[in-house]
Amino acid sequence: MQRLNTYQDMLNLRNPDAFDMNTFNDHAGYGAIEVAQNMLLDYHEAAGNWKEQWAICEALALLFNTDSLDPMMGMLVELEKQGQLAHVRNLGWVMGMVAREADAMRSDGFIDVPEGKKKKKKKKKAYAGEHFVPYLLAYGGKHNITMYGPSNIADIISAAEEEAEEQNVELPAAAQDPWGWTTGFKAYERKNKTTAYGAGSRGKASIGGDSLDITTYSPAERKAKSFNKKDPLTKAMIKALKDGMCLSIG
Template identity: 25%
Template structure:
């Protein structure tokens, strides 16, 4: 399914399911004959992919903790179809001109037809994301992960000493899920101006990027293809996805006409992706030094984007950047989750101390009166309080220049040491592998792509 038509992500996933996550297709065009033929094809072992509906696309969150989420079993609610409608007419016109002759060329395989059609549609999407339309905001569902936290908190508070064992507390039943879905539905057709009380908003560009990052992560997970390569392959695949995001941020930052708002959108997309994804494969990677160095660059990217917004007077109340509290709270939550891992083990100067960039994020919050408690994640105030004020003296010492946080030098050192190259890397992209290599690692020693619906061949 083309990225313009995809939904943001599944907000109310069946968290108790043990099935691996499904990938979203970027393609929708298949002939009737192809659909009939493909419906009979067997899925590879480990792949749990089902054909999407024509106007919606499913993307399951990674399997959640079964004990925590035993009560959540209702089907996911997805973001409004408004996002796809806004581009369908343009795409229909553009398809007539740019859709290649692959659909009538008998010499091309079904996959090659999808490849060619997707390339034409990708150009349309990229043009829209680069236009002012990409920076427009719309409402999105409240993330399931945030709802779960509130429900868990309520469950713990309501548990009696006789029934509470410290581990298994029912989180979110059918009634709670139904209420949450109905709440989101009331806002999904609205813009932030039409729903000022709804804190969950996203730019069109970030919406597209989040879907792209999720696709990129899925096609680097061998479990989705009935394959085993080695234990940390999926973790290094996530590392590659993150590094590709950092490269894009670096390229945007170095543009002569760098737009502070668009620079922040890359952090907006990263925040939503990190918050709504299972990153345990990455934080548990066997190369702790690389994870820690990457977390440092992520922090510098965030601070650099905040510095750019500050210099453009876009951190004040009423800014055209609508979701700063949400984005910052997601990063603070991610940093807090990483405190017990090697991800936050070394600070920004390479010393064996906890990384300090979350303190500077809170310093920005305090300096500009950003309502992170009222417009951020549930319970984020308790996390933010843990990073409050301790680094204010150092914060004030940093000169407010274009590269206040030394991002350029730090990124160049990072890229050199870890061999991160310009452009998008696909070393861990299973779909980009040679067929023989996939066959070598497949459980049945067959190429999983041969039996998969071409709609799910992401590239």
């Protein structure tokens, strides 16, 4: 749970309400994106260390909605390669939580819904979340893993089983990166690395980072945005941060 607590602290430090400040609209929302990007960076940099990668996947499932960039599929491939699928005790629960969010994203139109029966194989394209839950079910069936957790998991599984049959959903052949995580991640970095927040006042040269972490603001910046025009951080807090300590609030 250490990873989860760390990321939760990172979210709190990007929430102006926690500091009685008003910076700009959606600061906390953009801050959550920044934290999610840091998590994806952590996952990418932890390649080869399945325990670290799994801890990050757990935190993603607990803190955020999933999307096509979610590393869950790649994580399952890595666990399969390492022979660890049977040793991750909460795997079925995390898969269930991710399945719920994927189902919700499809309902909201963020993931395309396949129409009609799949007649023939088309030219391979980048994976973008289609058949996400059926693929999870396929991994579960292959390794005797039962998804559980959400109250509506039975309905989600039933719909996924029907989709798998209608669309002839099968797991991809074994490969180094069958879900295209590396390629997809690089494309995501290129697309989002220059996004600026707060009317461009705190620009970014890469994804993630700490530009929206309020503890990285100068005292003058915090005072200017504070409701009482005082720095919400005490001298003791500032000293602790300079000494390399982490601030935990909430």
